Amino acid sequence: MASNPGITQKKMSIQNKYNEKLVGILHETGSPDIVVLCHGFLCTKNDRIMVSLAAALEAEGISAFRFDFAGNGESEGVFMVCSQRQAEDLRCVVQHFVGQNRKIAAILGHSKGGSVVLLYASMYHDVHTLVNVSGRFDLLRNVREELDDDEFMERMKKDGFIDVKNAEGEVVYRFMELCLTNLLLNPNMHDACCEIDKACRVLSIYGSNDEVNPIEDALEFEKAIPNHKLHIVEGADHFYTSHSNLSELVSIAISFIKQDLHHN
Template structure:
């Protein structure tokens, strides 16, 4: 079902779109249609969905500049089919399927934005493909080994090898998600240093990170800046992982790059 709103005298249509990935799974997303030929793809983080408020805020900010955007659920999340993945390969494939869908529809994907795990996914995508000129990673992870024990518990590797998986539960004992041995190994073997070296010189990469991020250390952002060839680093003082009370500032950092690069297309 479509809903129509008006932003700065511009008619915005929000339309649910279903895209099939290479695994035959249906990916569900919401297109914020302004009528622009260019479109920005917005990627959520781990254990989030397209409905996370930051994803909605990104799209709303783009609407005000007349830029269409698409936020979608990675496979195994939200309304999309499949099993949730701890690792990256599947989500990179999902993103590729989404980009191909809009390219085949004669749209220009002018930028990809990702938050948290999604921020790492968009950089990994740029290391494998050269079809996107603007990549924005918000609070993406560089060091794949940091914080694993905090999230998975002690002796996580031994437990994963013994059982084949680790079930992560809430403090109340409710099952949140399952980490398989295979996805854990893929996660740990993801080499961001090598990936960053493969990002094309013509691809403009912006890394944004909060100075008080409690989930992914701000030091990870500095590592991206050391390696990615065409890179800009912005640290938002006082911002946490969710950019609480800093969303307007976050938008003011991201939007100028997208708008400027659209004018160059």
Template sequence: MDSSKGSSAASIQKIVIPNSNNEKLVGLLHETGSTEVVVLCHGFLSNKNDPVTKNIAAALEKEGISAYRFDFSGNGESEGSFYFGNYNYEADDLRSVIQYFTNMNRVVPIILGHSKGGDVVLVYASRFHDIRNVINLSGYSDLKRSLVMRLGENYLERITQQGYIDAEEYNIKYRVTKESLMERLNTDMHEVCLKIDKECRVLTVHGSADEIIPWEDAKEFEKIIHNHKLEILEGADHCYTKHLSQLVTTVMEFIKTVIVNH
């Protein structure tokens, strides 16, 4: 890889990739001409343009490393229905993206996800075993934890009675179906992490002041994942609002060791 190319040689291209259900996934490729493409995954109620993935993509571009950030199905510009759970479906979306680049004779050495995307990249690694480096930014180690806060008390009884619950966060209204809730409840991150190959390196980064997912979740990953590195960013919130440059530096240090040794 020629890392001297820098951002001047890069261009941002819109690339649409069909998933296994023939829904169009819309993404932006920061093309530097490198063989490697780092794939970036957004979180819940978010999209490819969130500040975390945008800043990391820009940093990769500066190092001459191509990056692809995309919308999961049912999110952003991508086709499909929006679901509350859907971890395995989104891991399948990620599979389609990785296969697309592999078929173009590119290499995906690293997958990175923020928040829900952090869980999705771990689910991916536990199922497909073809990626050697995973970056989990602020993911949940227990997917049951926030459900009472999000959906209210007795959410299971209520969803069983009416088949769905309507919820709202960040002024975005969404519907939780019984099927998507059960998928989330049945996704056991402890079991998922035990199925990740021992050769697969996992970096977990979490803010000590995360107001959505407690940093203790990151400590749980440290206990379960075999080949694991943990970085707690002091004072950072869930979206690293005032700590984006620190986040980017931490992530890039890890990525550079992977790409150089690739």
């Protein structure tokens, strides 16, 4: 529980369009505004970045909701490598809070979550402040080797999906043929980014030493998104491991979100 008596942290679930429960933590400050936080690939709502951002928003009196995408953490379903599916999950979360007369002040995503947030904005146009933390521009970057593997493609065509397992034989995530088709039709984020409203404010934050999604991705987003700001955290890796790097990330993101609240 939060130390401030006016703030509560409540676990809750929201159903997605596939009748799967998406489990999240609502950091309730009583504000009409709420920020939705989206975790990265194979991470959860309890990721250090998500928890740090939620705590900082709490401290500013802004409510936050961090949740697990389907198949991650405590949420139901099998995690799929498909940004469209996660954008649909995010849509259900946004609609839930809008239905409770809350205003979505911003949506923020880290890594895969950053790509999902941008894809969401290109599809729905109802949230006007976005923060992309170290998102991927080239969505096919890690898939190209598999595309040249005949066995991989035969299994994909036969079953419609491939389950990727860890050393213990447990399914870590599912890669759907539909998702692969979508990726091949639109292998990068450029077209989606061009669909984001010009009135939508977008901040991208990247680490200069990001070994997963390099600084080149940030520069591509800078070119493609109409109303875009870019902040580079010097020396930061993909997970903002050092305390000072994480603090800078949180500070810049919160300042950007608060700026929009002051405008309203």
